[in-house]
Amino acid sequence: MAAKIISLNLKVWRQNGPDKKGALENYRLENISIDMSFLEMIDVLNEKLTVEGKEPVAFDHDCREGICGMCGAVVDGIAHGPEKETTLCQLHMRHFQDGQTLTIEPFRAKAFPVIKDLVVDRSSLDIIIQAGGFISVNTGSAPDANGIPVPQHKAEQAMDAAACIGCGACVAACPNAAAMLFVSAKISQLALLPQGAPEREKRALSMVQAMDKEGFGNCTNERECEAVCPKGISIRNIARLNREFLRASLLSDEQG
Amino acid sequence: MSWFTQTIKSSLGKKYIMSLTGLMLGGFLLVHAAGNSSIFFGRAAFLSYAGHLHGLGFLLHAAELLLLAIFLVHILTGTILFLGNLGARSSRYAVHNSAGGRSWGSATMPYTGMVIFCFILIHLFNFHFTDHSRTIADIVAEVLARPFYTFIYIVGLSGLGLHVSHGFWSMFQSLGISHPKYDRVIRACAWLVCGLITAVFILIVLLLLVNSNILV
Numbered sequence: 001m002a003a004k005i006i007s008l009n010l011k012v013w014r015q016n017g018p019d020k021k022g023a024l025e026n027y028r029l030e031n032i033s034i035d036m037s038f039l040e041m042i043d044v045l046n047e048k049l050t051v052e053g054k055e056p057v058a059f060d061h062d063c064r065e066g067i068c069g070m071c072g073a074v075v076d077g078i079a080h081g082p083e084k085e086t087t088l089c090q091l092h093m094r095h096f097q098d099g100q101t102l103t104i105e106p107f108r109a110k111a112f113p114v115i116k117d118l119v120v121d122r123s124s125l126d127i128i129i130q131a132g133g134f135i136s137v138n139t140g141s142a143p144d145a146n147g148i149p150v151p152q153h154k155a156e157q158a159m160d161a162a163a164c165i166g167c168g169a170c171v172a173a174c175p176n177a178a179a180m181l182f183v184s185a186k187i188s189q190l191a192l193l194p195q196g197a198p199e200r201e202k203r204a205l206s207m208v209q210a211m212d213k214e215g216f217g218n219c220t221n222e223r224e225c226e227a228v229c230p231k232g233i234s235i236r237n238i239a240r241l242n243r244e245f246l247r248a249s250l251l252s253d254e255q256g
Numbered sequence: 257m258s259w260f261t262q263t264i265k266s267s268l269g270k271k272y273i274m275s276l277t278g279l280m281l282g283g284f285l286l287v288h289a290a291g292n293s294s295i296f297f298g299r300a301a302f303l304s305y306a307g308h309l310h311g312l313g314f315l316l317h318a319a320e321l322l323l324l325a326i327f328l329v330h331i332l333t334g335t336i337l338f339l340g341n342l343g344a345r346s347s348r349y350a351v352h353n354s355a356g357g358r359s360w361g362s363a364t365m366p367y368t369g370m371v372i373f374c375f376i377l378i379h380l381f382n383f384h385f386t387d388h389s390r391t392i393a394d395i396v397a398e399v400l401a402r403p404f405y406t407f408i409y410i411v412g413l414s415g416l417g418l419h420v421s422h423g424f425w426s427m428f429q430s431l432g433i434s435h436p437k438y439d440r441v442i443r444a445c446a447w448l449v450c451g452l453i454t455a456v457f458i459l460i461v462l463l464l465l466v467n468s469n470i471l472v
Binding site: 013074103109215217218222228239245 | 346
């Protein structure tokens with residue numbers, strides 16, 4: 001029977017500000033319950049540091065139930081840690097061994113500057129979303145049910161793409177720091193539905209342009225993004241983005 | 257900016273260029289492998305193939321120039337993408353790990369590309385920019401009878417195999433050709449094409465090492 005309590009050796013990235021030089025620092029944690037989440041484990045570390053009069057580790061988190069997209073760090077070289085389709089907050093300590101050494105680093109990309117320790121600025125993703133603009137839906141009284149026909153399987157695919165929580169793990173995991181999985185999910189959720197059709201071309205052109213401008217890398221189809229995505233977004237969406245952009249470039253009257 | 261420059265300057269546009277030039281280079285490889293297979297049938301067959309090829313006259317030179325242009329576009333775009341990708345991650349991870357997406361082929365694309373580039377230069381100096389007073393069969397037999405060149409050629413061809421193993425599938429993905437209906441066919445074809453081309457070339461090299469008499 002596995003022990004209910006484990007000890008850990010942590011190497012945590014400490015960096016005081018965006019322009020400061022960072023480094024890994026070593027910490028030893030005892031009596032970590034295996035029922036804790038990864039973030040609760042960092043909470044314990046921070047309480048310890050506070051009691052010792054040291055600066056606690058800054059890290060992003062909000063809902064802690066895997067749906068907000070706020071948390072995320074790279075654990076032993078893997079964004080959101082070793083469990084598939086799991087955000088860092090939903091990763092539990094039972095997946096680690098007693099005495100294990102863990103290296104915790106921030107998401108690294110030129111487009112994600114470190115604010116402090118494990119906190120990075122992901123507003124470049126918001127800028128891409130803004131570039132996507134609006135979709136046209138009538139406001140006012142509730143529309144008739146099934147007024148706009150949507151095939152069930154298309155709705156499912158759109159919903160799968162819409163599961164993206166924008167955490168940025170795809171960028172962190174991509175060997176090229178590309179944001180293609182994120183952008184492709186956002187493009188797909190609207191491109192698959194009739195409601196997104198009128199602005200389809202403009203959206204593809206503008207979002208790709210914004211993505212390039214923010215300094216993300218180029219997709220080389222390494223598939224690392226798909227492997228770390230906590231929501232299991234498929235690279236089939238990236239193929240759809242490639243199609244959407246090609247279609248918009250060749251066929252649309254839009255000017256980006 | 258015209259729609260065309262805007263498209264090819266974008267990250268996706270550069271991937272389209274890589275895919276399309278990669279497709280053409282792949283086509284060249286298939287034809288090259290098929291033509292070189294004449295070596296398996298001996299000196300007469302090989303010389304006859306070479307003779308017919310050169311019988312194309314200026315068409316052959318036009319094809320060579322076109323091939324050179326495709327190569328240059330593929331290499332130049334690849335270099336721009338490689339440098340851009342290095343710059344997109346300003347600080348490196350202390351611990352590198354793969355979550356299971358990368359393959360040997362995908363992780364080494366720029367490096368196998370460089371290996372192939374060097375190999376092609378050696379290959380051209382062996383057989384193209386050389387003294388053509390003898391027949392091509394004699395030149396090939398002489399070069400590939402030497403174990404040093406066997407080694408160089410096997411390294412170059414292995415690099416090519418690795419490059420194509422990722423490049424073939426990647427080409428379809430970059431052009432947006434992906435669907436559960438035919439994904440497995442594309443992957444199977446990727447391995448088939450990659451295996452076939454590499455096997456034919458490596459077999460020729462090994463055959464000429466152990467039995468250069470086949471071209472005499």
